[in-house]
Amino acid sequence: MIFGEWPFVDGRNPQTYTEERKEHSESFSDGDGFSIMNLASQIEIQVNGEERQCPASSTIADLLSSLEMKPKFVAVEQNEQLVPRAKHAESPLNAGDRIEIVTLVGGG
Amino acid sequence: MTTVIAADQPLKLGTHEFPSRLIVGTGKYSTYELMKDCLTVSGADVITVAVRRERLIDSDGRNILDFIDLSRYTILPNTAGCFSAEDAVRVARLGREILEGLENPGADWVKLEVLGDTKTLLPDPVATLEATEQLVKEGFQVLCYSTDDPITAKRLKEAGATSVMPAGSPIGSGQGILNPNNIRICLEYLKENDPEYPVIVDAGVGTASDVSIAMELGCDGVLLNTGIAGAQDPLRMAEAMKLATRSGRLAYQAGRIPKKLYATASSPESGTISQQPE
Numbered sequence: 001m002i003f004g005e006w007p008f009v010d011g012r013n014p015q016t017y018t019e020e021r022k023e024h025s026e027s028f029s030d031g032d033g034f035s036i037m038n039l040a041s042q043i044e045i046q047v048n049g050e051e052r053q054c055p056a057s058s059t060i061a062d063l064l065s066s067l068e069m070k071p072k073f074v075a076v077e078q079n080e081q082l083v084p085r086a087k088h089a090e091s092p093l094n095a096g097d098r099i100e101i102v103t104l105v106g107g108g
Numbered sequence: 109m110t111t112v113i114a115a116d117q118p119l120k121l122g123t124h125e126f127p128s129r130l131i132v133g134t135g136k137y138s139t140y141e142l143m144k145d146c147l148t149v150s151g152a153d154v155i156t157v158a159v160r161r162e163r164l165i166d167s168d169g170r171n172i173l174d175f176i177d178l179s180r181y182t183i184l185p186n187t188a189g190c191f192s193a194e195d196a197v198r199v200a201r202l203g204r205e206i207l208e209g210l211e212n213p214g215a216d217w218v219k220l221e222v223l224g225d226t227k228t229l230l231p232d233p234v235a236t237l238e239a240t241e242q243l244v245k246e247g248f249q250v251l252c253y254s255t256d257d258p259i260t261a262k263r264l265k266e267a268g269a270t271s272v273m274p275a276g277s278p279i280g281s282g283q284g285i286l287n288p289n290n291i292r293i294c295l296e297y298l299k300e301n302d303p304e305y306p307v308i309v310d311a312g313v314g315t316a317s318d319v320s321i322a323m324e325l326g327c328d329g330v331l332l333n334t335g336i337a338g339a340q341d342p343l344r345m346a347e348a349m350k351l352a353t354r355s356g357r358l359a360y361q362a363g364r365i366p367k368k369l370y371a372t373a374s375s376p377e378s379g380t381i382s383q384q385p386e
Contacts, residue, residue, distance in 0.1 A: 104158070104171075104185065108333025
């Protein structure tokens with residue numbers, strides 16, 4: 001099922017994907033469904049060491065929301081450079097990006 | 109009428125001040141609920157956390173931050189797991205970013221750990237020094253995990269470390285204070301003409317007496333994690349560590365008697381009804 005793989009292949013809540021699709025369909029769908037967008041505008045990035053696909057024109061903020069992460073609890077690096085929270089929405093993802101999304105955990 | 113002992117000075121770490129001299133970690137607890145209770149019982153005002161990759165799948169949705177009262181505790185993010193100065197600097201920036209977002213006062217400092225190898229988890233002194241210099245430049249108050257080597261400690265202070273935190277023994281080893289004489293020399297060097305400079309024993313503490321020894325030596329505080337989290341009854345150990353910090357501190361301030369080889373009688377030597385041996 002092609003929709004199930006959009007935009008991030010991780011088996012997360014399809015509801016989020018539906019909302020994401022709506023958002024993105026306004027900006028770059030041809031109005032004819034999602035399959036063209038799906039095939040034509042995906043890029044490969046690495047998130048926390050795992051290969052992932054995401055829509056070509058998405059931002060760090062889009063990535064966090066598709067992963068259902070609370071932006072308040074995480075910090076993001078793009079290619080080993082910290083991207084401050086205020087810049088997430090204006091930081092586009094590029095093919096080959098190495099993204100790190102970290103949070104706080106128990107430690108000594 | 110009760111006799112009251114004067115209240116202690118707060119623990120001063122750079123611009124931060126805390127009533128408790130015990131800093132506790134949040135790792136290795138079997139549940140977040142137990143962690144939360146142990147933090148409360150320990151009386152700590154500062155708690156350490158680590159920075160790690162967020163799980164992308166299979167996350168149960170529970171974040172440690174849901175179990176920490178951010179208005180009660182100052183969070184001290186560490187750079188545990190870093191083996192180079194570059195990685196430690198990156199992790200420090202990431203920790204600051206999260207704490208700034210949470211508006212926690214801990215956003216301006218870091219517990220710097222740059223480790224040499226995975227077997228001993230001992231600090232790499234050269235890389236620790238490099239990372240300290242960089243982080244100080246970036247405005248961090250740097251609390252440096254260090255070996256108990258007095259020369260390294262001195263160099264870290266000169267590089268601008270807010271506090272030097274010598275290890276009592278390797279992390280999580282529970283061996284206590286292996287070389288009290290080195291800690292003594294660290295204290296002497298770091299506090300020379302600067303008696304307020306804070307020195308904290310970090311790592312290796314296994315039980316309450318280890319904490320007391322560190323405090324009796326004149327350390328300003330103790331940082332521990334496994335000693336509580338790994339105890340058979342972590343809650344009781346949290347209480348024990350709190351009391352040990354306090355009693356060690358009081359004993360230090362009170363000034364212990366010198367150690368002597370032979371006995372000195374506590375009761376009067378004259379007026380005894382028995383005949384004294386020659």
